[in-house]
Amino acid sequence: MQTADPSASANTLIEQKLRRFVEHLTGGTVTSMQRLPRWRPAWNLDVEKGAETIPLHIRGDRGGDVSPFPELRREADILRLLGEQGIPVPRIYGFCEDPQAIVMQRVAGVRDVSMAASDEERRSVARQYVKAMAAMHQLPLEPFAKQGIRLPRGADDITLAGLEAYYPLYARNKTQPQPLAEFAAGWLRRNVPRHRTKAAFVQYDSGQFLFENGKVNSLYDFEFAMIGDPLADLASARMRDNYEPLGERFSELYRYYQEVTGEPADPAVVRYHTVLFATVSTLQFSATVATPQPGDPHDTYIEFDIALRRVVVHALAEAMGIAIETPALDIVTHGPNAALLAMLADAVEQLEVHGEFQQSKRRAVSKIVEYLGRADAMALRLQRLDQQEVETLLGRRFDDNGQIDAALEAFVKQAGPEYDEPLLRLFMAQIERRVRVFGSTAIGASASHINLPPIEPR
Template sequence: MSTTPDVAGDPVEAKLRTFVEGLLGGQITAMQRLLRWRPAWNVELQRGGETLQLHIRGERGGDVSPFPELRREADILTLLGKQGVPVPRIYGFCEDPQAIVMQLVPGSRDVKTAKDDAERKSVSRQWIDAIARMHYLPLQPFLNQGISLPKNAEEITLAGLEAYYPLYARNKTRAQPLAEFALGWLRRNVPQHRATPGFVQYDSGQFLFENGKVHGLYDFEFAMIGDPLADLASARMRDNYEPLGDKFADLYRYYQQVTGQPADPDVVRYHTALFATVSTMQFSASIATPQPGDPHDIYTEFDIALRRVVVHALAEAMGVALETPGLEIVSNGPNAQLLTMLNDALTQVEVASEFQQTKLRAVSKLVEYLGRGDAMELRLRELELQEAQVLLDRTFNRWEDIDEALESFVKSAGPEYDKPLLRLFMEQIERRVLVYGSTAIGGSASHIDLPPVE
């Protein structure tokens, strides 16, 4: 491990070094900023003949979290560790800059690194054992930490939605008809029998393993008290791009064995739609009104992929067949030559730092995405305008007016419009995946395939 050239001497890193050495004693001998959009470092500290391997988790930045206080996550991890859940040990919390100093858990999340299928299945079941233990922890320690306790079936089921909604409403800058449609359906179809809350990670399926053993669950930024099946649903979504190690249906059956709970597949499907919806809400303002410094390529990737999951999950829950519309794809638009020049200019930019190279790749991904938009966006908008006019029985002069009209309609429409509206949104997102799905940003959306629950 070494210090990357681009962060050596950086004032933020200097403060973190001073804090860690003051907290734990000893001397930092290596500090490496991870090549990801969120600030994070792996650190090696020498102290009295021992070597401590540490991880520093920095603030996400921006206004995209329902629980923005990073200390909240540190406190949750401390509580979980005290109660026997395998999570990183927390050493301390830095106030300036805000960051969690924790144990560097050994291992990988990539189950392809397991030696064979037997090890992959064992690892995935160890993860189930860990979340099942977490779901049945006493709740009082979390309540003492200020975490809200939902009191009935509706509050338990909608705990995640109610946590994310203030963020969505506060930052909303333009109409969001798909999100509002999903919100309406979710509120009208709450399972009324899920009356026992548990502590949930809420962005589940994140664990590190090595030599066949799970060493820790990680990322509790969105953890709360709610319906334990929400964790199964979010892990089910994650299985698309981070496989869990075994078939989801088999893991859900194992969860039932461990917990003694009966199968409830419709609720898992419901929570899949709910988690996809709140995740879409989380980043909707970042796409509608991009802010300086945002990881624009990442948020755009999240947006198109999550919107497709919302549609697929609602279709599954409603029993509506998925359909792929026909669309003639054109490769080049009116700005093709200019975009070629821009791509060429980017290839000529030389960046020595590996970290800054990630920034340059992000720009390249956005330019590629823009090229598809230059070729096809006007055609997509034309088709969306035509379909909205048919469904709403009115004429639009501008594509920009469609979302406002659709949002107004979905807020007042009865359940009899659920399937026609879903089919409209399905047409919209599936066409966009046809256009953008082969790009680096759109690749995640093109591989959405919810695994069977049973």
């Protein structure tokens, strides 16, 4: 007898609740409902109301404790405020409490700028996005403060708004030492640009927009939005350009932003915020890899973790004027469990799954198995090299590899700025070796393509 899949039953119940909510909200009938193959729950729906078909999108709660602003309603309120003030964002239809979800307009368009009709259109789209971002930065802050968005004051408070929002999440979930994260956080606190005293409403995870026929229809994803330094949005868009190109050279968009706003944008501050955004993103996902929870999108979190750590190192090197160095490493591709891992990979491929969503789940497992194969071959070698370098820097020996990160984190927390370069070179060697090992896997591909675009023309 075949046993019912409890997760499938739970998903069916969730979709039934959402369907009923949408029909009550709109007074129409849901004629189609498609779960999107994303790492967080999301659906596209069509609702018929008389002769009208209403295209909707549902953004569900991502689950887990990985957000500094876990209240999904907060994002719905922000989108509503932005729309009221003329910023192109999806219209909010309503908010479902059980299960928690935002019901919003399904905006026409795509994010992939390679689908633009021409280079001219692609550049136009990029400038439209920058213009919309600049308009958002000019909005009055009072409506957001009244909605409960924290209003920072003074250079430290404004500049470090993102770090102070994310750090409690990191500290609450921390289960293992995180020496790189602590080093980056300490560097950021010691190097605040004191002249940045004007706050703005920022998307924070910026560079996300939809366009169609040469027109930007919407900015989207305001889950991490806050009030802070507007140059934080330029920095996070710059990071996104690595894997989701903006459509024009970042240096040109940086120049255009200054033209639109009429205000200078200090490149050193953009570099600083590149470090900051990469750091808080690393803080956000550090515990999901150190202590994974059932139901997490594990392949996605591993991918985020290795890529973001590499960005932290590259951004710090850029800000400190230190060249990236890739250490020599002999790569072995097969470990002692290679045969068993080959069997596991084959067993996963033999699983019969139906529908795009379940197929995406199987692909996720296959990616983890591939990653595990590289770890089986090289993890001990990487640990030995890390240990040798930490022992040299700290001037002490370790009998237990498990003691190393704790000792290194303790050193980082008390070390003065004279150790910034030696510590950065240590972390650089660690992450660059890991990218050498894992960069050709599906999970490691993002990390292997890290290349921060120039801020100013060369």
